[in-house]
Amino acid sequence: MSLKCPKCGAVNPDIASFCWNDGEKLATTGVSPFRFSDGSTATTIAELAIQIERHVVYDSKPVLRSDSLAHLYRGDFSAWLSSIGRGDIAMIARQIVAQESDPNIGLGKFLANLAGEIHQASSEQQRTSINPKDGAVMILIPAGEFLMGSADNEGYRNENPQRKVYLDAYYIDKFEVTNVQYREFMKATGHEPPRDWSDYDTRRLNHPVVGISWHDAIAYAEWAGKRLPTEAEWEKAARGADGRKYPWGNMPPDTGGQYRANYKVGKYGAADGYSNTSPVGSFPLGASPYGVMDMAGNVWEWCADWYDSGYYREAPTKNPPGPSSGRHRVLRGGAWLNDDIFYLRCAARGWHAPTLTFNYVGLRCVQNLKPRS
Numbered sequence: 001m002s003l004k005c006p007k008c009g010a011v012n013p014d015i016a017s018f019c020w021n022d023g024e025k026l027a028t029t030g031v032s033p034f035r036f037s038d039g040s041t042a043t044t045i046a047e048l049a050i051q052i053e054r055h056v057v058y059d060s061k062p063v064l065r066s067d068s069l070a071h072l073y074r075g076d077f078s079a080w081l082s083s084i085g086r087g088d089i090a091m092i093a094r095q096i097v098a099q100e101s102d103p104n105i106g107l108g109k110f111l112a113n114l115a116g117e118i119h120q121a122s123s124e125q126q127r128t129s130i131n132p133k134d135g136a137v138m139i140l141i142p143a144g145e146f147l148m149g150s151a152d153n154e155g156y157r158n159e160n161p162q163r164k165v166y167l168d169a170y171y172i173d174k175f176e177v178t179n180v181q182y183r184e185f186m187k188a189t190g191h192e193p194p195r196d197w198s199d200y201d202t203r204r205l206n207h208p209v210v211g212i213s214w215h216d217a218i219a220y221a222e223w224a225g226k227r228l229p230t231e232a233e234w235e236k237a238a239r240g241a242d243g244r245k246y247p248w249g250n251m252p253p254d255t256g257g258q259y260r261a262n263y264k265v266g267k268y269g270a271a272d273g274y275s276n277t278s279p280v281g282s283f284p285l286g287a288s289p290y291g292v293m294d295m296a297g298n299v300w301e302w303c304a305d306w307y308d309s310g311y312y313r314e315a316p317t318k319n320p321p322g323p324s325s326g327r328h329r330v331l332r333g334g335a336w337l338n339d340d341i342f343y344l345r346c347a348a349r350g351w352h353a354p355t356l357t358f359n360y361v362g363l364r365c366v367q368n369l370k371p372r373s
C-alpha cells in the first residue's frame with residue numbers, strides 16, 4: 001500500500017518516505033485532505049491514524065488489526081494504545097496521543113513528525129549498536145549539518161551566533177551512564193567511587209551516576225573504548241537538524257499534563273514523578289529526533305570541550321573541536337534540580353571546573369564509526 005503526497009504527487013512505498021518538506025508545507029498551507037493511493041482520504045488526525053493503522057502499522061500483524069481499529073474508529077486513543085503491545089510502535093502511539101492533544105500541531109506537522117518516528121523505528125536495527133565493554137545501547141547520528149546555538153533574540157548571548165555546523169557521523173549512548181555501568185568500571189579498573197557513592201549504588205542501580213568529575217568521566221569513557229561528546233556532537237544528538245528548542249520539539253516540557261523531562265517542577269520538584277534523579281529513559285515522550293533519551297533534564301552531562309562564552313564566533317563550522325584551553329569544561333542539558341526550563345533547551349550551555357563533583361552531573365559517551373575495512 002502506498003501514499004500519495006498531495007503537494008508534490010510523489011507516490012511513496014510507505015509512510016516512512018513521506019516527504020518531510022511537504023509535511024512542513026502542509027502545516028502552513030493547511031492543504032487537506034491527505035489522499036491515499038487507494039482513493040481514501042483523511043482530514044483529521046483521528047482519520048489519519050486510522051489510515052496509518054490500515055496501511056502501515058499492522059501489515060505484519062493482521063490478527064491485531066480489527067480489534068485495535070475498532071478503538072480508533074471510536075476515537076479512543078487510550079484503548080488503542082493499550083491494544084497494540086510494547087516497543088517502538090507503542091512509543092509512536094504515545095507520541096500520537098501527545099501530539100493529538102496539542103492544538104498547535106496541525107495535521108501536516110503531525111504527519112511529518114510521525115513519518116520521522118516510524119522511519120526511526122523501522123531503521124532502528126541499522127541505527128543502533130551495543131558497546132561490548134559497558135553494554136550501552138548506542139545510536140548512530142548520521143553525518144550532516146545541523147543548526148547549532150540560538151538566534152540573536154533567543155537564549156543567552158553565549159549561544160550566539162546561530163550557525164550551520166557539519167559533523168561526521170558518530171554513535172552516542174542512548175542513555176546517561178548508570179550506576180550499574182559505573183560500578184563495572186570501578187571493579188575493572190579500581191577507580192575511586194563517586195562522591196556519596198554509598199547513597200546510590202544499591203537503591204538507584206538504573207539511575208545516572210553522579211558525583212563524578214570531568215576527569216572521572218574521561219576515565220570511564222576511555223575504559224569503555226569511547227570518548228566524551230564534543231559540545232557540537234551533544235547538541236546535534238539532542239535537537240536534530242532543524243534547530244528545535246527541546247529534544248521533542250518546541251512546546252514546553254509539561255504540555256498537555258504529560259512530562260517530557262525530569263526537572264524541578266511542582267511540590268518537591270516531583271510533579272514529573274521524581275524529586276531527585278530518575279531511572280534513565282523514564283520519559284519516552286522526551287526522546288530526541290534520533291531517539292536519544294534524557295538529553296533534557298535528569299543530570300547535566302560532561303562534554304569534552306573547554307568552555308568559552310565566545311567560541312561560536314570563531315569556531316570552525318566543520319567538526320568544531322572546542323577551544324584549545326580554558327578553566328571550565330562544558331556541561332549540557334539541565335538536571336533534576338533546575339526549575340527554570342530555560343536550562344532544558346538544547347542550546348543552553350553550562351560549565352564547571354573539571355575537578356569538581358556534583359549530585360546533578362553525570363555523563364554519556366560517544367564513539368567514532370569504525371573505518372570500513
Ligand SMILES: [Ca+2]
Nearest residue numbers: 262263269274
Ligand atoms: Ca523532577
Ligand SMILES: [Ca+2]
Nearest residue numbers: 294297299333
Ligand atoms: Ca541529561
